[in-house]
Amino acid sequence: MVDVDNTRSVITPDHLREWCQAAGTKVTVRPVIxxxxxxxxEDYRPTDQLAEQVRLRHPECVFPHCHWSSRHCDLDHVIPWPAGPTATSNLAPLCRGHHRLKTHTPWTYHWEPGTGFVWTDPHGQRHIN
Structure with missing residues (x-):
């Protein structure tokens, strides 16, 4: 099966082959990540490859119970830059609302290996995604 990102659908390889043989078809080949x-x-902004890798690793906003596609999310430094690197292990997709929540309120989050993203609300309760 082939995942078609811009239509959020899945097609068969035969269907993809038909599309590629049609006149005017544009095919983009990307390296495997x-x-x-x-x-x-070293920069604040992730490279295209790094951004794509983070979005593939986390297909949705990492706030608990949020299902906003990472394709439409901001990539947030879990540990704020420059203290935290612009790296795979320090970036997470947040929808604009949850990015603002994290930036402008007492909500915080961090990554716990084996658990996932752990959010702490203003009352000290933990929420796991």
Whole structure:
């Protein structure tokens, strides 16, 4: 099966082959991204490859129970930059509302290996995504 990102659908390889043989078809070939590799950059903004890797690793906003597609999310530094690197392990997709919640209120979050993203609300309660 082939995942078609811009239509959020899945098609068969035969269907994809038909599309590619149609006149006027534009095909974009991208390199394979290792989802386990730690990609870093010295800049605040992630590279295209790093941004794509983070979105593939986390297909939705990482706030608990939010299902907003990471394609439409901001990429947030879990540990604020420059103290935290622009790297695979320090970026997470947040929809604009949850990004603002994290930035402008006492809500915080961090990554716990084996658990996931752990959010702490203003009352000290933990929420796991």
């Amino acid at each position: 290792d989802l386990n590799e730690e990609i870093t950059t």
